[in-house]
């Protein structure tokens with residue numbers, strides 16, 4: 001059999017571990033060949049094919065990023081995306097394609113599957129917002145990095161009796177903010193799921209300093225928004241993929257809080273450091289299991305599905321269901337936070 005593989009969307013620690021597992025499983029267990037396509041869907045349409053053998057993926061387990069390169073592009077939106085995809089896959093004799101990616105990549109995979117192209121998807125995102133899987137690899141690494149950074153901010157905030165705001169990734173879901181915030185003992189966690197009220201935040205700041213606390217640490221998802229009418233947030237408009245462009249919610253909130261609370265406020269934006277470097281051991285294992293099970297599903301002919309983590313088991317779920325909605329933080333998890341923050 002010939003297996004095609006590509007990585008799409010933003011990079012994520014663990015992508016290389018998936019590639020390694022897809023190649024090792026396909027070659028060792030089935031005697032198959034694996035062809036990688038560089039630079040996501042764009043690269044597939046441009047026929048940027050590169051054969052992957054065991055030697056090429058040998059040292060990839062611990063390496064961050066993706067050796068195939070990646071790009072944000074949707075074949076549905078590219079000229080003759082379907083015809084060109086079919087042609088390139090035919091030219092290389094590909095029996096099944098394994099796209100590894102987030103919401104955009106998997107939506108494209110579901111569309112191709114509907115059009116009769118054999119695909120098995122692998123979910124990836126540090127944001128952990130893909131539905132129908134308990135976790136995605138990359139999330140644990142991002143949370144560990146963010147936690148470490150927030151731990152460090154406590155001491156400098158205490159020393160200066162300051163309010164420190166930390167912006168983490170998460171366009172649509174607050175999973176990174178919630179987990180890193182809980183792990184690092186943040187006093188306030190703001191997420192896209194629950195619009196914030198600036199006056200309530202000022203009250204929390206005053207209450208903490210009034211009772212003798214030395215500092216405030218707030219963790220803010222990049223996708224958090226104020227309650228309508230409480231603060232004017234400068235908007236960056238919509239990008240070519242229909243996503244809101246962010247203009248630094250934490251920075252804007254920081255200026256507002258400093259003006260209203262009279263306290264010194266500083267803002268740290270963690271940005272792409274959360275996606276860089278080697279994956280945690282948890283993510284290496286999850287990525288390896290995803291890659292291995294995707295290769296098994298491809299060889300069994302279980303097309304149109306995505307590998308997923310259910311509890312401790314790897315399951316297969318229909319791609320269509322997985323991309324129907326994003327997985328945001330549910331209200332009961334948000335409610336739990338009152339015991340940890342404040």
Ligand code: F6P
Pocket residue numbers: 010011072125126127169170171222275
């Ligand atoms: O991978 C998802 C994500 O990390 C989002 O949280 C973030 O908004 C986005 O990627 C940033 O993407 P880019 O690297 O294209 O700027």
